[in-house]
Amino acid sequence: MDKQKYIEDLKDIKQMMNRSSRFISLSGLSGISAGIFAIIGAYLAYQTIYADQNYLIYRQAILSFENLSTLLIIALSTLVLSIGSGIYFTTRKAKRNKQKLWDSQTKTLLINLLIPLATGGILCLTLLLKGFIGIIAPLTLIFYGLALVNASKYTLEEIRSLGIVEILLGLLGIYFIGYGLIIWTIGFGILHIVYGIIMHLKYGS
């Protein structure tokens, strides 16, 4: 009996099941770059909020109208740069593996990612306008985590655990409300870099 042929067959079956139902071109490098941009963004935001304050006394988050527009610019640039670099590295990986980037799997993945993400985004913008600042950073983590868990069925399996950790961090951030920005930096910065490295080593780029 030719066992080798059947070992090959099983491998082919598994590979075809993954390739036809999951978006597997997601590049680890996009996680690493998104993490780096998040850390830079958080640092700039920190500088803006706590500008000109004495380090020795209790510091207060100051939000004037000017501050707010600077923060929005920082947030928007971080978002655009992260998504842009993510698309760049993922397109590159798809091309190298000769896989289509825009197919039905990509669409399913994006729709499932965007439903919780857009909900969270709109909620956070509303809270920002109403003046509930402190709760926003942890809430972005929670909704991002929910979006990842929801989309993980359609892409690499590691995304699910990344999502769960983001949710837990977000909940912690709600409780320790004063550490919102630090926890945000861990969630969007350090976690992305760690997961990016793991995925880069496991799946290549």
Next chain:
Amino acid sequence: MKEILKNLNKAFENKVRLGIMSALIVNDYLDFNTLKDLLDVTDGNLASHLKSLEKSGYIKVSKEFIGRKPNTKYSVCDEGKVAFKKHIKAIEKLLH
């Protein structure tokens, strides 16, 4: 041993047919072009293997029109699911 060999399905011995079944079993349906891209085969080759799976009663075909273009969707039947699972089980037993 004989029992196991009996459960191996001749219809899935071919690489292309095995690929078609693997892809269809994890998707609600796939159209012709998606299958072609996934399997990297020619139109004629894919069509003949699809035909034979359809004849065996493992997959079903539905034709629709998107605008004026015909769009053929393929999905796996219950019978196909059962047969494919049996085939995989047989392979696993064989390797153990």
